[in-house]
Amino acid sequence: xxxxxxxxxxxxxxxxxxxxxxxxxxxxxxxxxxxxxxxxxxxxxxxxxxxxxxxxxxxxxxxxxxxxxxxxxxxxxxxxxxxxxxxxxxxxxxxxxxxxxxxxxxxxxxxxxxxxxxxxxxxxxxxxxxxxxxxxxxxxxxxxxxxxxxxxxxxxxxxxxxxxxxxxxxxxxxxxxxxxxxxxxxxxxxxxxxxxxxxxxxxxxxxxxxxxxxxxxxxxxxxxxxxxxxxxxxxxxxxxxxxxxxxxxxxxxxxxxxxxxxxxxxxxxxxxxxxxxxxxxxxxxxxxxxxxxxxxxxxxxxxxxxxxxxxxxxxxxxxxxxxxxxxxxxxxxxxxxxxxxxxxxxxxxxxxxxxxxxxxxxxxxxxxxxxxxxxxxxxxxxxxxxxxxxxxxxxxxxxxxxxxxxxxxxxxxxxx
Amino acid sequence: xxxxxxxxxxxxxxxxxxxxxxxxxxxxxxxxxxxxxxxxxxxxxxxxxxxxxxxxxxxxxxxxxxxxxxxxxxxxxxxxxxxxxxxxxxxxxxxxxxxxxxxxxxxxxxxxxxxxxxxxxxxxxxxxxxxxxxxxxxxxxxxxxxxxxxxxxxxxxxxxxxxxxxxxxxxxxxxxxxxxxxxxxxxxxxxxxxxxxxxxxxxxxxxxxxxxxxxxxxxxxxxxxxxxxxxxxxxxxxxxxxxxxxxxxxxxxxxxxxxxxxxxxxxxxxxxxxxxxxxxxx
Numbered sequence: 001x002x003x004x005x006x007x008x009x010x011x012x013x014x015x016x017x018x019x020x021x022x023x024x025x026x027x028x029x030x031x032x033x034x035x036x037x038x039x040x041x042x043x044x045x046x047x048x049x050x051x052x053x054x055x056x057x058x059x060x061x062x063x064x065x066x067x068x069x070x071x072x073x074x075x076x077x078x079x080x081x082x083x084x085x086x087x088x089x090x091x092x093x094x095x096x097x098x099x100x101x102x103x104x105x106x107x108x109x110x111x112x113x114x115x116x117x118x119x120x121x122x123x124x125x126x127x128x129x130x131x132x133x134x135x136x137x138x139x140x141x142x143x144x145x146x147x148x149x150x151x152x153x154x155x156x157x158x159x160x161x162x163x164x165x166x167x168x169x170x171x172x173x174x175x176x177x178x179x180x181x182x183x184x185x186x187x188x189x190x191x192x193x194x195x196x197x198x199x200x201x202x203x204x205x206x207x208x209x210x211x212x213x214x215x216x217x218x219x220x221x222x223x224x225x226x227x228x229x230x231x232x233x234x235x236x237x238x239x240x241x242x243x244x245x246x247x248x249x250x251x252x253x254x255x256x257x258x259x260x261x262x263x264x265x266x267x268x269x270x271x272x273x274x275x276x277x278x279x280x281x282x283x284x285x286x287x288x289x290x291x292x293x294x295x296x297x298x299x300x301x302x303x304x305x306x307x308x309x310x311x312x313x314x315x316x317x318x319x320x321x322x323x324x325x326x327x328x329x330x331x332x333x334x335x336x337x338x339x340x341x342x343x344x345x346x347x348x349x350x351x352x353x354x355x356x357x358x359x360x361x362x363x364x365x366x367x368x369x370x371x372x373x374x375x376x377x378x379x380x381x382x383x384x385x386x387x388x389x390x391x392x393x394x395x396x397x398x399x400x401x402x403x404x405x406x407x408x409x410x411x412x413x414x415x416x
Numbered sequence: 417x418x419x420x421x422x423x424x425x426x427x428x429x430x431x432x433x434x435x436x437x438x439x440x441x442x443x444x445x446x447x448x449x450x451x452x453x454x455x456x457x458x459x460x461x462x463x464x465x466x467x468x469x470x471x472x473x474x475x476x477x478x479x480x481x482x483x484x485x486x487x488x489x490x491x492x493x494x495x496x497x498x499x500x501x502x503x504x505x506x507x508x509x510x511x512x513x514x515x516x517x518x519x520x521x522x523x524x525x526x527x528x529x530x531x532x533x534x535x536x537x538x539x540x541x542x543x544x545x546x547x548x549x550x551x552x553x554x555x556x557x558x559x560x561x562x563x564x565x566x567x568x569x570x571x572x573x574x575x576x577x578x579x580x581x582x583x584x585x586x587x588x589x590x591x592x593x594x595x596x597x598x599x600x601x602x603x604x605x606x607x608x609x610x611x612x613x614x615x616x617x618x619x620x621x622x623x624x625x626x627x628x629x630x631x632x633x634x635x636x637x638x639x640x641x642x643x644x645x646x647x648x649x650x651x652x653x654x655x656x657x658x659x660x661x662x663x664x665x666x667x668x669x670x671x672x673x674x675x676x677x678x679x680x681x682x683x684x685x686x687x688x689x690x691x692x693x694x695x696x697x698x
Contacts, residue, residue: 003425004425006425006429006432007425007428007429010428010435010553013557013560014549014552014553014556017555017556017557017559017560018555018556018559018604021559021597022601022604024583025584025599025601026601028584029582057582057585058478058486058582058588058589059585059588077600077603078598078600078602078603078606079602079670082657082666083657083666083670084666084667086657086658086666087657087658090660108663108664109661110661111660
């Protein structure tokens with residue numbers, strides 16, 4: 001046995017040294033945090049996730065905090081980081097998660113949430129492409145895959161559509177179904193006018209034949225010194241049936257300096273609601289979106305109701321409008337940061353009727369030490385404050401202050 | 417089993433001086449550069465104190481400005497990594513030498529080795545295990561060396577000038593160490609498993625060359641290309657987990673890649689055993 005000492009020592013060195021190292025790494029001694037209720041029902045915050053970093057180490061640690069506790073990205077295994085969290089941007093959409101879970105084979109290779117339509121009977125996916133090489137005879141190809149949920153039958157068809165003018169960079173922005181009509185709204189760059197065009201292709205769902213090919217009456221064409229950028233806001237759940245989409249157009253003044261570098265300054269915002277039923281583009285009254293240029297503004301489309309969430313550092317407001325009647329759907333609600341027990345508002349988003357707000361105890365939370373982030377949940381339709389919560393250290397009180405000093409939470413997202 | 421362990425010990429024993437030499441060089445260079453850096457830094461700081469100059473100028477990574485073991489590691493990137501790179505190069509070369517030294521040594525040792533009254537697969541397994549033991553042994557030595565270097569740090573730097581470091585920060589401070597010692601154990605198993613499967617493929621390529629000589633070189637190259645092609649076929653066909661429109665889901669991609677790796681390892685080991693048993697004659 002004595003003659004084998006060198007080999008035994010080498011093996012023991014490997015086991016003890018590497019074993020001790022990975023055991024030590026598994027107990028990282030990072031503090032735990034938790035979102036707890038100060039006022040209201042804790043369940044209101046169950047779907048909320050705060051993220052940021054904990055900076056007491058040489059390299060700050062990315063941390064997510066929920067009502068259940070904290071999760072550091074460094075604690076995730078390689079499989080979780082690289083494989084489970086791959087395409088996390090896609091799985092952020094609750095409807096996409098449900099579709100992948102229930103119709104895994106149908107969902108293969110399909111990754112654009114705006115290209116889906118789903119109701120109790122049908123799941124539809126549409127993709128669009130052009131033939132840019134053939135300028136003489138421009139064509140658009142629409143490929144549709146259909147799953148009948150009740151029968152489990154899958155169908156697919158491709159429809160080639162001859163166009164008057166060439167388009168490129170086409171993409172599907174929304175898909176809707178009305179009886180046997182499949183309505184596919186697309187945006188594309190016009191090859192002749194160098195501006196964005198919105199087209200709606202109406203296909204027969206049973207055979208894929210083209211019924212109508214319409215260009216939306218939308219006339220914002222880039223001109224010298226002025227540029228238009230576009231954003232399409234579809235239903236809050238992108239695959240859900242709906243009668244409207246919102247088109248947001250930002251008008252920007254473009255200047256070119258001596259070094260030929262471009263800079264732009266927003267001049268105005270224009271908003272339109274497109275109705276699938278009537279085929280009309282309705283201009284949204286300016287009073288609904290007046291503050292869009294000077295503060296953060298988010299739009300939430302739910303059925304025929306458009307909610308407009310506006311916030312700055314000091315205050316937040318939410319208004320609701322009925323797109324069928326162009327009247328107020330619910331009264332405007334407004335809160336200041338002070339009314340919510342904080343110094344500044346960091347960010348906010350809408351989920352159904354709820355407005356979820358991230359609050360800070362400092363004007364500059366990214367720079368501040370000891371920020372103590374807070375959460376408030378408001379019912380937009382009633383204006384009531386439903387929940388107030390704060391992030392606390394889930395551990396010994398003696399260490400709490402020191403750990404809170406190094407915590408910065410600045411992202412607010414729905415929990416996956 | 418007993419024969420395999422004896423052969424493994426023999427391989428370790430034959431490499432002991434080189435392994436000890438690599439460990440000695442690693443310890444000497446790393447400890448030397450730490451002592452030299454710290455002695456200079458401490459002397460400079462003491463001089464600054466005498467001249468009433470501010471010394472605690474922090475940086476983004478080390479805001480306090482005090483000396484820490486992590487900040488010292490951060491400041492000696494090249495010299496710290498140099499012996500590690502040397503060890504990697506020597507071990508890489510030894511993957512070939514562990515076979516060829518038996519044929520081209522002073523006494524053709526392979527004759528005696530192949531005539532041993534034991535299954536020839538034990539020779540293959542012993543050499544493969546020995547390479548793994550050398551790699552992990554160097555890694556374990558590096559891990560053992562870090563606390564020793566920390567003690568040296570504490571001996572040189574006065575208490576009022578230093579602050580404690582987390583071990584994780586010490587590893588992260590040097591660019592070479594996070595590659596050698598991944599943060600998570602599954603990443604460690606994956607990375608070293610990947611490397612070890614490459615070693616097994618190279619072993620089989622060497623045995624192909626030893627079996628068929630000149631033609632064997634062509635077979636060896638073709639075999640290595642086939643192994644590499646099997647591993648990269650999915651990423652090349654754009655079916656990676658990060659391609660959003662890939663037909664495969666990320667977990668399916670991962671599972672298929674794992675199966676491919678398992679097949680590469682199994683085919684390498686099977687072919688290696690077969691060549692050693694049937695084709696190599698003395």
